[in-house]
Amino acid sequence: MLNSFNLLLLTAAFGVVMLFVLLSLMRSGIPGVRDWLLAIVSAVVALLLFAGRGKIAPILTIELANTLYAAAICLLYTGFCRFLSRPIPVKTLAGSLALLIALLSLFHYGRDMLHVRIALVSLFHGALCLVIGLLVLRASSDDTARYSRRFTGCMAIFFAFCHGVRGIVHGSNLEQLSSAFQSSPVNLLFISMGTMVIPVFSMGIIMIVHNRMMEQAMAAANRDFLTGAWSRRAFFELAERELVRVRRTGRALSLLLFDVDHFKQINDTHGHAVGDRVLQEIVQRVEKEIRGMDCIARVGGEEFAVLLPETDAAAAMVIAERLRLTLAAVPDAAQIRLVPCTVSIGMAVRTEQESVADLMRRADTALYQAKAGGRNRIASAAA
Numbered sequence: 001m002l003n004s005f006n007l008l009l010l011t012a013a014f015g016v017v018m019l020f021v022l023l024s025l026m027r028s029g030i031p032g033v034r035d036w037l038l039a040i041v042s043a044v045v046a047l048l049l050f051a052g053r054g055k056i057a058p059i060l061t062i063e064l065a066n067t068l069y070a071a072a073i074c075l076l077y078t079g080f081c082r083f084l085s086r087p088i089p090v091k092t093l094a095g096s097l098a099l100l101i102a103l104l105s106l107f108h109y110g111r112d113m114l115h116v117r118i119a120l121v122s123l124f125h126g127a128l129c130l131v132i133g134l135l136v137l138r139a140s141s142d143d144t145a146r147y148s149r150r151f152t153g154c155m156a157i158f159f160a161f162c163h164g165v166r167g168i169v170h171g172s173n174l175e176q177l178s179s180a181f182q183s184s185p186v187n188l189l190f191i192s193m194g195t196m197v198i199p200v201f202s203m204g205i206i207m208i209v210h211n212r213m214m215e216q217a218m219a220a221a222n223r224d225f226l227t228g229a230w231s232r233r234a235f236f237e238l239a240e241r242e243l244v245r246v247r248r249t250g251r252a253l254s255l256l257l258f259d260v261d262h263f264k265q266i267n268d269t270h271g272h273a274v275g276d277r278v279l280q281e282i283v284q285r286v287e288k289e290i291r292g293m294d295c296i297a298r299v300g301g302e303e304f305a306v307l308l309p310e311t312d313a314a315a316a317m318v319i320a321e322r323l324r325l326t327l328a329a330v331p332d333a334a335q336i337r338l339v340p341c342t343v344s345i346g347m348a349v350r351t352e353q354e355s356v357a358d359l360m361r362r363a364d365t366a367l368y369q370a371k372a373g374g375r376n377r378i379a380s381a382a383a
């Protein structure tokens with residue numbers, strides 16, 4: 001039978017299930033998960049205490065239960081702040097929680113006014129849900145995360161609205177209650193909305209965390225771990241996408257393929273760690289020299305590709321020469337001495353009907369010519 005007691009127990013049981021699901025995400029290392037876990041624990045205990053109303057001491061079922069439930073919503077909020085790298089207003093949260101407890105005690109032990117207590121709690125929860133909703137909806141997100149953020153944000157605003165209505169209804173004493181969990185239709189409706197907060201937020205959080213994990217996995221697959229440049233796989237994807245655009249617009253597309261000269265010597269002389277830092281420095285320097293629409297990828301150990309959309313042979317040659325000069329003396333990790341480090345560059349401009357693989361092949365041949373010609377130079381591929 002649907003009554004407040006059953007509803008509270010059911011929600012607590014659902015909270016326990018969600019707790020185990022969220023526990024599985026603990027090892028993801030995603031910020032906010034710990035707060036959300038604590039929020040669910042706090043809410044489950046609060047719900048069980050609420051369910052004990054009339055059976056155990058009122059201080060447990062009123063003051064403690066309300067404190068724990070309000071703390072749960074605060075923790076949901078701090079979890080979102082951490083997740084979105086936003087500052088946590090600890091003092092404001094602690095202050096408002098303390099004020100809520102003080103007022104609840106006042107309207108319990110001072111003048112026992114149930115409707116005022118319900119209004120206060122509802123408005124507190126409503127305000128927090130509103131803040132969570134706005135925070136989540138305003139945060140920028142890519143396509144994969146948009147649905148889960150919108151779901152969570154919109155549900156938070158909906159809960160804020162329901163709590164607000166409940167606060168107004170009880171604040172103006174429209175529905176006179178003898179108990180906060182009286183099973184009247186209107187009260188049951190409000191309680192149902194209130195108990196849905198934790199399960200719905202839990203589902204939203206699980207979706208959001210999964211999206212973040214997916215984003216991280218995609219970034220790991222698309223980016224070179226050492227230098228942060230695009231990976232070989234991602235480079236071919238980006239180049240194919242660019243090719244579709246080029247076929248439509250008829251614009252030029254150039255490719256620079258460069259390789260560090262005698263890199264083995266750098267490793268042998270200065271050590272592998274310095275070699276690694278040199279590779280990182282190379283990528284950072286190139287990124288400063290190229291435009292936002294260009295991209296650099298690490299396509300081999302010490303071999304890099306730079307894709308230059310809307311760039312003809314003359315412009316590509318200017319960029320190639322700029323890169324050759326800027327990379328001519330890449331500092332070592334400690335920047336104490338300069339590691340003599342030059343690059344050889346093969347340049348190719350896409351010809352009509354040419355595929356990415358063919359463009360790469362021609363740039364590679366040009367790179368080989370630059371190496372054979374004495375290194376630290378640019379060779380342009382024949383069309």
Ligand SMILES: Nc1nc2c(ncn2[C@@H]2O[C@H](COP(=O)(O)OP(=O)(O)OP(=O)(O)O)[C@@H](O)[C@H]2O)c(=O)[nH]1
Nearest residue numbers: 259260261262263264265267272273275276301302
């Ligand atoms: N430090 C470091 N070295 C790497 C990495 N990947 C490849 N290498 C090294 O790069 C060197 C490439 O050597 P080679 O292919 O002989 O080429 P090279 O010495 O640059 O000579 P040329 O290309 O002919 O000018 C090897 O010693 C690899 O071990 C890396 O991630 N870090």
